[in-house]
Structures are given as C-alpha cells and as structure tokens.
Amino acid sequence: MKKTIIVFSGDLDRVMAAFIIANGAAAMGDEVTMFFTFWGLNTLRRPEKVKVKKSFLQALFGWMMPRGANKLGISKMNFGGLGAKMMKIVMRQQNVTPLPKLIESAREQGIRMIACTMSMDVMGIRKEELIDGLEFAGVATYLAEADEANVNLFI
Amino acid sequence: MKKTIIVFSGDLDRVMAAFIIANGAAAMGDEVTMFFTFWGLNTLRRPEKVKVKKSFLQALFGWMMPRGANKLGISKMNFGGLGAKMMKIVMRQQNVTPLPKLIESAREQGIRMIACTMSMDVMGIRKEELIDGLEFAGVATYLAEADEANVNLFI
Amino acid sequence: MKKTIIVFSGDLDRVMAAFIIANGAAAMGDEVTMFFTFWGLNTLRRPEKVKVKKSFLQALFGWMMPRGANKLGISKMNFGGLGAKMMKIVMRQQNVTPLPKLIESAREQGIRMIACTMSMDVMGIRKEELIDGLEFAGVATYLAEADEANVNLFI
Numbered sequence: 124m125k126k127t128i129i130v131f132s133g134d135l136d137r138v139m140a141a142f143i144i145a146n147g148a149a150a151m152g153d154e155v156t157m158f159f160t161f162w163g164l165n166t167l168r169r170p171e172k173v174k175v176k177k178s179f180l181q182a183l184f185g186w187m188m189p190r191g192a193n194k195l196g197i198s199k200m201n202f203g204g205l206g207a208k209m210m211k212i213v214m215r216q217q218n219v220t221p222l223p224k225l226i227e228s229a230r231e232q233g234i235r236m237i238a239c240t241m242s243m244d245v246m247g248i249r250k251e252e253l254i255d256g257l258e259f260a261g262v263a264t265y266l267a268e269a270d271e272a273n274v275n276l277f278i
Numbered sequence: 279m280k281k282t283i284i285v286f287s288g289d290l291d292r293v294m295a296a297f298i299i300a301n302g303a304a305a306m307g308d309e310v311t312m313f314f315t316f317w318g319l320n321t322l323r324r325p326e327k328v329k330v331k332k333s334f335l336q337a338l339f340g341w342m343m344p345r346g347a348n349k350l351g352i353s354k355m356n357f358g359g360l361g362a363k364m365m366k367i368v369m370r371q372q373n374v375t376p377l378p379k380l381i382e383s384a385r386e387q388g389i390r391m392i393a394c395t396m397s398m399d400v401m402g403i404r405k406e407e408l409i410d411g412l413e414f415a416g417v418a419t420y421l422a423e424a425d426e427a428n429v430n431l432f433i
Numbered sequence: 434m435k436k437t438i439i440v441f442s443g444d445l446d447r448v449m450a451a452f453i454i455a456n457g458a459a460a461m462g463d464e465v466t467m468f469f470t471f472w473g474l475n476t477l478r479r480p481e482k483v484k485v486k487k488s489f490l491q492a493l494f495g496w497m498m499p500r501g502a503n504k505l506g507i508s509k510m511n512f513g514g515l516g517a518k519m520m521k522i523v524m525r526q527q528n529v530t531p532l533p534k535l536i537e538s539a540r541e542q543g544i545r546m547i548a549c550t551m552s553m554d555v556m557g558i559r560k561e562e563l564i565d566g567l568e569f570a571g572v573a574t575y576l577a578e579a580d581e582a583n584v585n586l587f588i
Contacts, residue, residue, distance in 0.1 A: 124580060129431075131295055133354070136471050140441055140587075143551070147572035161291050162354055180368050187355060199443070199472055200497060210555065213490050217554040241298070244372040245365065262302035269429045270279060274579045276439075276587040277295075277431040284586075286450055288509070316446050317509055335523050342510060396453070399527040400520065417457035424584045425434060432450075432586040 125154045125272035129265065132278055133162030133189065134198035135207050135222065141278045142225035148274075149232035156268045157229070160239035163278075164248055165189045166226070167238060173252045181247020188246070191254075192222045230256050237264060280309045280427035284420065287433055288317030288344065289353035290362050290377065296433045297380035303429075304387035311423045312384070315394035318433075319403055320344045321381070322393060328407045336402020343401070346409075347377045385411050392419060435464045435582035437575065442588055443472030443499065444508035445517050445532065451588045452535035458584075459542035466578045467539070470549035473588075474558055475499045476536070477548060483562045491557020498556070501564075502532045540566050547574060 126148045130141045145155045159167055170191040177185060189195050200206040214221065220228070229236065237258045243249070250259065269275045281303045285296045300310045314322055325346040332340060344350050355361040369376065375383070384391065392413045398404070405414065424430045436458045440451045455465045469477055480501040487495060499505050510516040524531065530538070539546065547568045553559070560569065579585045 129295075131292065131433075137441065140439075140470060143572055144576070148576055151573065151576060153576075160295060178368070178371060180364050180371075183364070184368070209490050209493070213488070213494070213555055213557065216488060216490075217551075219551060219555060241372075241374060245368055245374060247368070262298055263306065266299070266303055266306060266308075266429075272429075274576075274582075274585045275429045275431065276585065277433050278441075278587050284450075286447065286588075315450060333523070333526060335519050335526075338519070339523070396527075396529060400523055400529060402523070417453055418461065421454070421458055421461060421463075421584075427584075430584045430586065432588050 124274070125156070125268065126274045127156045127158065127265065127269045127272045127276070129277045130157055130159045130163035130166065131161050132198070133165040133195055135195035135210065136197045137278050138163065138166050138192070138195060139222055139225065141276075142222065142229055144276070145234050146225060146228050146232060149229070149234050156235040156237060156272075158237045158239060158265045158268075160242045161246070162188070164238060164242055164246055164253075165195065166192050166222075167236070167253045167257060168248065169252055169254055170194070173249070175249040175251055177247045185247055192226055195222070226254075279429070280311070280423065281429045282311045282313065282420070282424045282427045282431070284432045285312055285314045285318035285321065286316050287353070288320040288350055290350040290365065291352045292433050293318065293321050293347070293350060294377055294380065296431075297377065297384055299431070300389050301380060301383050301387060304384070304389050311390040311392060311427075313392045313394060313420045313423075315397045316401070317343070319393060319397055319401055319408075320350065321347050321377075322391070322408045322412060323403065324407055324409055325349070328404070330404040330406055332402045340402055347381055350377070381409075434584070435466070435578065436584045437466045437468065437579045437582045437586070439575065439587045440467055440469045440473035440476065441471050442508070443475040443505055445505035445520070446507045447588050448473065448476050448502070448505060449532055449535065451586075452532065452539055454586070455544050456535060456538050456542060459539070459544050466545040466547065466582075468547045468549060468575045468578075470552045471556070472498070474548060474552055474556055474563075475505065476502050476532075477546070477563045477567060478558065479562055479564055480504070483559070485559040485561055487557045495557055502536055505532070536564075
C-alpha cells in the first residue's frame with residue numbers, strides 16, 4: 124500500500140525519522156511519496172552556493188537557513204549546532220545510517236521526493252539550488268497521492 | 279473522502295500549512311474537519327480583548343499567547359516576531375494567500391472548525407474570545423470524524 | 434478499528450495530546466499502538482537514576498534529558514520548567530487527568546506501548562531505565578501496525 128509523508132520540519136532528528144519510515148516502507152514493498160515543504164526543503168538544498176536571483180528577504184532567508192542534509196540542526200538541545208554534532212557522533216558509534224545515505228537509499232528505492240513549489244517561492248529557493256532527482260508540485264498533487272495511500276504522516 | 283486535521287501548533291507556518299491542505303482538499307470536493315487544540319486555539323482568538331472571568335494563571339497564559347491569526351509567530355527564526363513579519367512580506371510578494379483569508383475561505387467552503395473544549399479550559403480561553411462559526415467539542419468527536427476519513431494529520 | 438500514534442516529541446503538551454487521543458480511542462473500543470521514538474522516549478523513563486553502562490556522549494544526553502513523565506517541559510513558553518509547572522497547576526484546577534495517570538490508564542486499557550530500539554541506542558537509553566509494561570521493536574513493527582490501522586498520527 125502507498126504511504127505519504129509531508130516533511131515540513133527541517134530538524135535533523137525529525138527528517139531522519141521521516142526517511143527511516145520511508146525507507147522501511149519501501150523495503151517492505153510499499154510505494155512512498157515524500158512531500159517537502161517549508162523548512163523541510165532545506166534537507167534538499169545543495170551544499171554549495173548556487174548563483175540565482177532572489178529578492179533581498181529571500182536572500183536573507185536563504186543565507187540563514189541550513190544548506191542541505193549535513194547542516195540541519197536538531198529540534199532540542201541543538202546549542203548552535205553542537206547538539207547535532209554530538210548526535211551524529213553517537214549515531215555513527217551505533218551504526219545508524221546517516222541522513223545523506225538515507226536520502227541516497229530513498230532515491231535508489233524509487234521513493235518519490237516532491238518539493239513544494241509554493242514553499243520554494245516563499246523561501247526563495249530555486250530548482251538549481253536543490254539536489255537532483257526531485258519532482259516539483261503543489262498541494263493538489265499531495266492530496267491525490269494521499270487519497271491513494273493508507274498511511275499519511277505530517278512530520 | 280473526508281479529511282481531518284488536528285491543529286495543535288500555533289505557529290504561523292504550521293497553521294498555514296494546515297489551512298492550505300484543508301482548503302485544497304475542500305476545493306477538490308472533500309469534506310474537511312479541522313480540530314483546534316492547545317496552541318492551535320490561538321489561531322481562532324479574536325484580535326480585540328474580550329472581558330471574561332479567568333483564574334490568575336489563565337489570565338497570564340491568555341496575556342502571553344498571541345491573539346489571533348495575525349499575531350502568530352513562526353516556528354523557526356521568529357526573533358520576537360520579526361521573522362513572522364518578514365515571512366508575511368515575502369508571501370505577499372509571491373501572491374500567497376495570507377492566513378486570515380485562508381480562514382475565511384475555509385469557512386466559505388464549509389470546512390468544519392472545531393475548538394477543543396478541554397484545551398480551552400486549560401488555556402482559559404472562553405467561547406466569547408473566539409471568532410464566529412466554530413463548533414465546540416472534545417476528543418470523542420474528533421475520533422468519530424477520523425474514523426470516517428481517509429487522511430488524518432496532526433500538525 | 435486500530436489506531437497508531439508515533440510519539441516523537443517529548444514535550445508535555447504534545448505527549449498529553451497523544452495519550453488523550455489514545456485513551457479516548459481505547460475507550461471507544463479501538464486497538465491502539467503507541468510507538469515512542471527519540472525525545473518521546475523520555476516520557477517512559479523511570480524517575481530514579483538507574484546504573485547502566487553508557488558512552489560519554491550517551492551519558493551526557495541522558496543527564497540533560499528529562500527523566501520521566503513528571504519532568505517533561507512544554508513546547509512553548511516553558512521558561513526552564515516554570516511554564517510546565519503553571520500548566521500542570523491549571524490542569525489540576527480544571528480536573529484534567531495528569532500525564533502519569535494517563536499513562537497508567539493507557540496500560541490498564543491494553544494500549545500497546547512500544548519503545549523504538551534504534552532511538553534507544555542513539556539516546557543511550559537502556560531497557561532497565563524505562564517503566565514496566567513496554568515492548569521493544571523497530572520501524573518494521575510500526576509499519577505492520579500502521580498497515581492495519583485507519584488512523585495514524587505522528588506527534
């Protein structure tokens with residue numbers, strides 16, 4: 124059965140939960156669609172700076188938000204990134220797959236990753252700034268997917 | 279098919295996501311029920327001060343929490359309201375419907391908006407302090423709605 | 434019909450919402466499975482210190498995170514625990530069942546409470562540190578439960 128996950132949050136811990144559920148479901152034979160919106164889009168940003176045209180406020184948002192999966196903070200006890208670093212060290216010690224590998228694995232398993240175009244406009248994030256292999260769509264596409272799914276999560 | 283959304287969060291970005299999904303679903307012919315609880319209730323507060331009896335702590339909560347859709351902060355980078363202001367400016371530039379209009383549109387489309395009575399007691403929010411057109415109910419009503427729905431989100 | 438709730442958050446307000454929904458559903462005759470992961474695990478910690486072996490970072494996380502349902506903070510306006518205390522006072526005044534009683538009631542109603550073993554490894558939380566009556570499992574167990582349920586929430 125199909126599963127959908129809205130990835131609204133851009134916190135490392137929540138995004139990892141989303142990908143662990145998505146990859147688990149795909150491994151069990153489910154079709155999975157992940158819909159990235161608002162802060163969740165930061166997960167999909169390329170690490171390098173890409174030259175694109177933005178308004179002043181969009182540029183400011185873009186500059187303040189983390190650029191990609193490796194830069195996300197955690198939702199609690201982040202302490203300016205220290206908490207995220209500590210958590211990543213513990214995860215490595217415990218052989219937990221790191222987020223960039225989880226994203227790669229999602230792609231390999233054919234999980235659909237959709238970036239919300241309306242959020243991209245608000246955040247001032249352009250297609251060129253995002254990683255490869257994404258689709259671009261809006262809420263109607265999400266709803267059509269959710270209608271066919273038996274598990275729909277908002278993370 | 280019916281959809282339900284629990285609006286637990288009172289952050290502008292999350293509440294907007296809730297209303298964009300709700301309005302989108304209603305536009306596609308779905309019945310939608312939104313259930314406002316805890317901080318989500320702040321979305322429904324009237325902007326003006328309403329004279330009602332409260333305990334000291336309830337009055338304190340009421341005074342500290344944002345009064346209505348126009349006063350909500352964003353969940354990240356709010357900086358005492360500056361972030362929310364910036365985001366609203368960008369949204370206007372991008373022709374994104376502002377939250378008060380989304381709420382109006384939800385009402386026009388017949389979306390049921392239910393305020394959680396138990397949360398109202400805890401937050402010390404009285405019916406007179408909330409906007410018109412709401413229903414008042416508890417968890418049993420939510421569960422009955424969710425049982426008839428095919429998409430149930432907690433935001 | 435079955436319901437599942439992922440309790441990812443460890444905030445008092447969100448965890449209470451999870452248990453109020455879970456207990457409500459169980460009272461209406463539903464089977465309910467709660468899956469505790471990441472910060473949500475703190476809800477299930479025993480209040481007393483339990484001697485177990487941890488790495489330095491795991492011990493640090495364990496020391497910084499709240500130990501049990503009585504120690505959780507609230508997600509907004511916590512002010513180092515003061516907000517949680519105030520909210521608990523108001524809840525008592527309003528005859529809202531406190532969290533420890535909600536957990537007890539969940540157990541009595543036969544709600545399955547599953548602690549996510551991967552999160553336990555990351556957080557460095559051992560079985561001996563958690564309250565009685567739990568099951569221990571991973572994402573595959575969650576997905577199997579969710580497939581049989583008609584309402585699946587991520588809190």
